[in-house]
Amino acid sequence: MSRRPYIRKVERNWWIRQPRYISYMIRELTSLFVGLYCALLAVGLVRLAQGPAAWDGFVAAFSSPLGVTFQLACLAFAIYHSVTWFALTPKAMPLRMKGEPVPGIVIVGAHYAAWAVVSIVVLIGAGM
Amino acid sequence: MSETITLEVLRYHPETDSEPHFQRYVVPYRDDWVVLDALNHIKDNLDATLSYRWSCHMAVCGSCGMTINGEPKLSCHSFLRDYRGKVVRVEPLDHFPIERDLVIVMDSFMEKLGSVKPWLIPKVEKPLSAGEYLQSPGQMQVFHQYTQCINCLLCYAACPQIGLNEDFVGPAALALAHRYNLDSRDGGRDARAEVVASNEGIWECTFVGACSEVCPKHVDPAAAIQQTKISASVGWLKDLLTPGAHR
Numbered sequence: 557m558s559r560r561p562y563i564r565k566v567e568r569n570w571w572i573r574q575p576r577y578i579s580y581m582i583r584e585l586t587s588l589f590v591g592l593y594c595a596l597l598a599v600g601l602v603r604l605a606q607g608p609a610a611w612d613g614f615v616a617a618f619s620s621p622l623g624v625t626f627q628l629a630c631l632a633f634a635i636y637h638s639v640t641w642f643a644l645t646p647k648a649m650p651l652r653m654k655g656e657p658v659p660g661i662v663i664v665g666a667h668y669a670a671w672a673v674v675s676i677v678v679l680i681g682a683g684m
Numbered sequence: 685m686s687e688t689i690t691l692e693v694l695r696y697h698p699e700t701d702s703e704p705h706f707q708r709y710v711v712p713y714r715d716d717w718v719v720l721d722a723l724n725h726i727k728d729n730l731d732a733t734l735s736y737r738w739s740c741h742m743a744v745c746g747s748c749g750m751t752i753n754g755e756p757k758l759s760c761h762s763f764l765r766d767y768r769g770k771v772v773r774v775e776p777l778d779h780f781p782i783e784r785d786l787v788i789v790m791d792s793f794m795e796k797l798g799s800v801k802p803w804l805i806p807k808v809e810k811p812l813s814a815g816e817y818l819q820s821p822g823q824m825q826v827f828h829q830y831t832q833c834i835n836c837l838l839c840y841a842a843c844p845q846i847g848l849n850e851d852f853v854g855p856a857a858l859a860l861a862h863r864y865n866l867d868s869r870d871g872g873r874d875a876r877a878e879v880v881a882s883n884e885g886i887w888e889c890t891f892v893g894a895c896s897e898v899c900p901k902h903v904d905p906a907a908a909i910q911q912t913k914i915s916a917s918v919g920w921l922k923d924l925l926t927p928g929a930h931r
Contacts, residue, residue, distance in 0.1 A: 558698060558699060559698065559783070560698035561698070561781035561782060561783055561789045562696050562698070562701075562703065562704060562781060562782040563781045563782075564704075564778070564781075564782070566779075566844075566847040566848060570844060570847060571844065573754060574754070574755075574894075576892070576893070576894055576897060577844060577892070577894070580844075580890075580892045580893070580894075584890070644891065644893070644910075647896075647904060647906060647907035647910055647911075648907065648910035648911060648913075648914065649911075649914065650907070650911065652826070655822040655825075
């Protein structure tokens with residue numbers, strides 16, 4: 557008997573076959589916007605180092621309707637990315653206390669609490 | 685006339701077929717039948733040439749994994765009543781070559797499984813006369829869920845990374861490596877790291893999470909891999925700061 561295993565190719569649209577793959581791809585896409593926003597902040601630092609005129613130009617661009625729309629989009633994607641990541645943290649970082657597993661909700665809650673603390677510190681720092 | 689249900693089964697005979705094709709079978713519908721019962725009915729009454737793997741019929745042996753209406757499932761664990769009124773499409777598990785009909789070639793998995801050394805590598809070898817390697821129930825509980833894997837390969841069929849890179853060690857093998865790494869009696873973490881912490885190991889995983897969703901034994905390979913990423917990173921950092929000290 558001859559062996560001739562048949563190899564099926566993965567189709568380019570594999571990710572639209574299942575809702576779980578679509579959610580995954582959306583999450584991957586949000587990374588792009590988070591990365592873009594980080595890159596723009598780095599550009600802002602460079603403009604700041606170049607002097608007041610360059611910095612004012614950067615702030616004006618960020619404050620324009622296009623700049624605000626982009627930031628709102630980035631904020632929405634960053635929130636989606638953070639919320640879905642926090643939901644996964646009990647898998648990646650399971651904790652045990654006194655031999656017993658810490659409930660997932662406590663681990664997720666701790667992440668939200670840390671997020672709130674960091675946000676408050678940054679907002680207070682920005683207001684000073 | 686009694687109720688029937690239609691199965692659409694992917695057929696491939698290497699002697700005669702250049703590529704797989706679907707074949708339809710109409711079988712009796714019974715509330716307490718699973719898809720495997722329907723396949724057995726076909727094999728016994730309609731078409732003896734149909735090939736598929738099965739053994740225990742009770743979700744223990746892990747032999748009867750198939751793609752059922754697009755979802756990797758154990759055919760012994762998939763009731764016809766959940767597909768009542770629909771056509772049941774049965775295909776071999778994705779991401780594996782088809783040997784014949786619903787039978788896949790799983791050689792690649794067997795190699796990957798062996799490569800992560802899924803056995804106890806004691807910290808210090810001791811003679812039989814020294815007795816057992818003792819472990820408390822609490823220590824056992826840490827890794828217990830990962831011992832439930834039946835190597836059914838549903839997680840490999842669900843994982844898109846396996847489809848995109850056939851060299852990826854994959855969910856079940858990495859989860860088993862994690863199982864032994866977590867074992868208080870084991871000292872084989874470094875011996876496994878060469879494969880586990882390689883590019884084709886944990887770092888090929890992008891945390892899709894599908895492996896854990898399809899597991900019929902509620903093992904969580906996605907969690908195992910993410911935890912291994914963290915421990916491998918911490919190990920790498922320790923090595924960087926204090927070369928050789930933590931071993």
